Amino acid sequence: MGLPVSGYAFAPCSQPSVPVLGRSSTFPVHRIYCVGRNFSEHAREMGAEVPRGSPVFFMKPADAIVTGSVVPYPSATDDLHHEVELVVALGRDAHGIVAAQDALSLVFGYAVGLDLTRRDLQAQAKEKRLPWDTSKGFDASAPISAIVPAEVSGHDFDRRLWLRVNDKLRQQSSLTDMVFSVPDIIHELSRLFALRAGDLVFMGTPAGVAALHRGDRFSAGVDGLVEFSGEVAA
Numbered sequence: 001m002g003l004p005v006s007g008y009a010f011a012p013c014s015q016p017s018v019p020v021l022g023r024s025s026t027f028p029v030h031r032i033y034c035v036g037r038n039f040s041e042h043a044r045e046m047g048a049e050v051p052r053g054s055p056v057f058f059m060k061p062a063d064a065i066v067t068g069s070v071v072p073y074p075s076a077t078d079d080l081h082h083e084v085e086l087v088v089a090l091g092r093d094a095h096g097i098v099a100a101q102d103a104l105s106l107v108f109g110y111a112v113g114l115d116l117t118r119r120d121l122q123a124q125a126k127e128k129r130l131p132w133d134t135s136k137g138f139d140a141s142a143p144i145s146a147i148v149p150a151e152v153s154g155h156d157f158d159r160r161l162w163l164r165v166n167d168k169l170r171q172q173s174s175l176t177d178m179v180f181s182v183p184d185i186i187h188e189l190s191r192l193f194a195l196r197a198g199d200l201v202f203m204g205t206p207a208g209v210a211a212l213h214r215g216d217r218f219s220a221g222v223d224g225l226v227e228f229s230g231e232v233a234a
């Protein structure tokens, strides 16, 4: 009877990963960064100032991603909201601060995702000036499409981002309307965090956020890039 000398006390959780379009390998998720208030029309609808200076960041856990088509309705909310967003997937580590003009070299590819939000809990947190973790970083709060490799898609942001719920258009905007561009955001994040291959960045949502109910069907996409669909569990 010897003492154990190595190994985990119990089996670690499995590595969250996202399918990559056209490849058999998947994208292993390290962290999920999210940008707040990156479209001025959405900032206004949330009663916020159009941001100047630094972007707003928050995070979700890596295992918040949903790659299947059924999204569970979360506990502890009566006001689940959709926020459709471009997602940037990083395929290289940053070594210190990344200049905006070098930032796209870190990009592995692009996807579209939903930054699901417990809007009632977020409103309470804002009122009390408390953190957003319970309103943003909950389980299954990040449904995401397959990732399109940048070597296939290029870095073209003159594309329309959209979301339909039960076949009605809810949100749409050109990606050129983002306040902070993808290179800007990668630069700003690299000042604050050690960016790694496997990081995802949800780039913020345009106007039109609204409730998702049990049984709702959604489809989301970026024209000419990728789309995905699913439903909220009944």
Ligand code: MN
Residues within 6 Å of the ligand: 034, 035, 036, 083, 085, 115, 202, 204, 205
């Ligand atoms: Mn968002």
